Amino acid sequence: MVAEPLSRDEAEERLRPLSGWSIQDGRVTRTYRLGTHVAAVALVVHIAQIQEELNHHSELTLGYSTVSLAVSTHDAGGAVTGLDIALAERVESVAGAHGAH
Numbered sequence: 371m372v373a374e375p376l377s378r379d380e381a382e383e384r385l386r387p388l389s390g391w392s393i394q395d396g397r398v399t400r401t402y403r404l405g406t407h408v409a410a411v412a413l414v415v416h417i418a419q420i421q422e423e424l425n426h427h428s429e430l431t432l433g434y435s436t437v438s439l440a441v442s443t444h445d446a447g448g449a450v451t452g453l454d455i456a457l458a459e460r461v462e463s464v465a466g467a468h469g470a471h
């Protein structure tokens with residue numbers, strides 16, 4: 371089943387409990403900062419595992435000590451859906467243990 375697009379208001383409402391997450395250019399986004407490059411790489415690997423589990427994949431960008439995600443739902447014509455929020459929730463639930471902020 372294809373996920374339904376969320377309204378901008380509903381998407382923002384559901385992101386509100388997730389610190390640092392927002393909608394930019396029609397995608398759910400966040401940038402994490404980490405203490406070292408290797409810590410950032412480890413977070414990328416963990417996010418990749420979550421994305422495979424959910425079968426939902428962000429544009430995931432590794433910097434020296436930063437990790438950025440941007441995601442919308444291609445199967446819904448690029449709209450923000452509950453799948454994007456679910457990915458944000460899962461990533462947020464593990465990021466702290468990596469020392470990401």
Ligand SMILES: C[C@H](O)[C@H](O)[C@H]1CNC2=NC(N)=NC(=O)C2=N1
Pocket residue numbers: 425426427428441442443444445446
């Ligand atoms: C065939 C496969 O299930 C789909 O292409 C999945 C994979 N990952 C995906 N990721 C994202 N962000 N949007 C999708 O619609 C999507 N669809």
